[in-house]
Amino acid sequence: MSKLRVGLLFGGRSVEHEVSIVSATSILAALDTKRYDITLIGVDPQGRWHMAPAGVQPAALLAGDARAKALDSRREVLLPATPEGATLVAADGGETRLAAEIDVIFPIIHGRGGEDGALQGLLQLAGVAYVGSGVLSSAMQMDKDVAKRLLQAADLPVVPWLTFKGDDLLPERIPDSARLGLEELGSPLFVKPANSGSSVGITSAVDFESLVAAIEDARRYDTKVLLEQAVDAREIEVAVMGNDSPQASLPGEIRPRGSFYDYEAKYLDAATELIIPAELTQSQSDRVRELAVRAFKTLDAAGLARVDFLMRRDDDMNFINELNGLPGFTEVSMYPRLWEATGLSYTDLLDRLIELAVERHQQESALVTRFDDSQNR
Ligand SMILES: Nc1ncnc2c1ncn2[C@@H]1O[C@H](COP(=O)(O)OP(=O)(O)O)[C@@H](O)[C@H]1O
Numbered sequence: 001m002s003k004l005r006v007g008l009l010f011g012g013r014s015v016e017h018e019v020s021i022v023s024a025t026s027i028l029a030a031l032d033t034k035r036y037d038i039t040l041i042g043v044d045p046q047g048r049w050h051m052a053p054a055g056v057q058p059a060a061l062l063a064g065d066a067r068a069k070a071l072d073s074r075r076e077v078l079l080p081a082t083p084e085g086a087t088l089v090a091a092d093g094g095e096t097r098l099a100a101e102i103d104v105i106f107p108i109i110h111g112r113g114g115e116d117g118a119l120q121g122l123l124q125l126a127g128v129a130y131v132g133s134g135v136l137s138s139a140m141q142m143d144k145d146v147a148k149r150l151l152q153a154a155d156l157p158v159v160p161w162l163t164f165k166g167d168d169l170l171p172e173r174i175p176d177s178a179r180l181g182l183e184e185l186g187s188p189l190f191v192k193p194a195n196s197g198s199s200v201g202i203t204s205a206v207d208f209e210s211l212v213a214a215i216e217d218a219r220r221y222d223t224k225v226l227l228e229q230a231v232d233a234r235e236i237e238v239a240v241m242g243n244d245s246p247q248a249s250l251p252g253e254i255r256p257r258g259s260f261y262d263y264e265a266k267y268l269d270a271a272t273e274l275i276i277p278a279e280l281t282q283s284q285s286d287r288v289r290e291l292a293v294r295a296f297k298t299l300d301a302a303g304l305a306r307v308d309f310l311m312r313r314d315d316d317m318n319f320i321n322e323l324n325g326l327p328g329f330t331e332v333s334m335y336p337r338l339w340e341a342t343g344l345s346y347t348d349l350l351d352r353l354i355e356l357a358v359e360r361h362q363q364e365s366a367l368v369t370r371f372d373d374s375q376n377r
Pocket residue numbers: 159190192196197198199200202228229230231232233235260261262308310321322
């Protein structure tokens with residue numbers, strides 16, 4: 001049987017560019033080369049795609065210096081949005097236009113442009129199978145306001161919040177928005193850009209002044225800003241995988257050393273502790289796992305998502321904080337480690353995710369896409 005041609009797509013334009021390279025490096029090392037023909041596709045910070053065979057390391061492919069340019073095998077490529085199956089073509093349109101053919105794309109680009117549905121739209125138009133959720137679900141998971149509204153409508157617990165956008169965020173209106181936030185939600189509060197990732201633009205505020213400053217800051221990252229009640233909570237995370245019948249891993253816990261799990265704690269601070277599995281009673285664990293699967297289904301997720309909870313210390317109330325469609329995937333990242341603790345190795349997890357991508361693509365390809373009026377006659 002011929003090998004499945006997998007395109008490992010990483011890098012990207014978001015603040016999570018570097019993390020994505022580390023994730024891709026781990027994935028590359030663990031993918032079974034007996035099963036897969038792997039092509040590396042690195043997206044540079046300007047958004048250009050570069051391809052290399054799997055012998056090259058992801059970091060080298062995207063190094064911003066002569067190292068990358070010196071790679072003989074590096075080529076700039078494009079993925080045309082035509083449904084011919086994923087055929088990467090040379091960006092310079094040279095003689096050998098065809099650069100590579102791919103059966104499945106494994107996109108491990110975190111954050112905006114990677115897990116917000118935009119990339120999924122391109123992959124969808126190109127007619128290629130890809131790991132993870134589709135366009136709509138990716139977009140819903142990324143937008144904290146939309147995600148919370150849908151979770152709430154499904155009777156899933158979310159932290160009380162208000163969303164401000166448009167005129168409410170004009171400089172002269174921000175004080176009014178801040179006052180309304182304090183009135184409705186009390187303090188302390190968390191302020192977040194609706195499409196954030198890696199805690200960028202997220203701050204906590206304790207009074208009017210700090211709230212105004214926090215909104216002004218969040219507004220720099222997005223045109224939509226959320227104010228949320230701050231909850232004194234444990235941070236519990238569950239890995240979910242599957243398409244039609246998703247399964248939940250054992251829960252894990254994150255213990256940031258600082259006041260909250262900010263950008264620094266996520267990537268720079270080795271002291272952030274991951275407790276896997278989390279120290280929970282059987283019923284607490286069962287409860288978050290059940291909620292995680294319900295959240296996954298509610299947001300129409302496919303393939304994988306990490307579901308993050310805020311478990312209030314007072315009463316163990318499990319608020320769903322957010323879903324991450326393409327979570328960190330290094331060997332020390334929560335998502336793969338949770339599966340490992342649940343009995344699925346990193347390599348088996350990758351196999352399963354690729355399988356799920358192919359299954360979903362086949363299912364979609366079998367759908368009627370054109371109304372055939374001969375049947376009507
Ligand atoms: N309502 C809240 N109460 C307490 N802590 C919060 C709240 N919202 C966010 N946090 C803290 O901020 C971190 C980042 O917020 P999150 O919504 O997960 O954004 P991101 O998408 O950037 O990860 C969380 O991991 C948690 O430590």
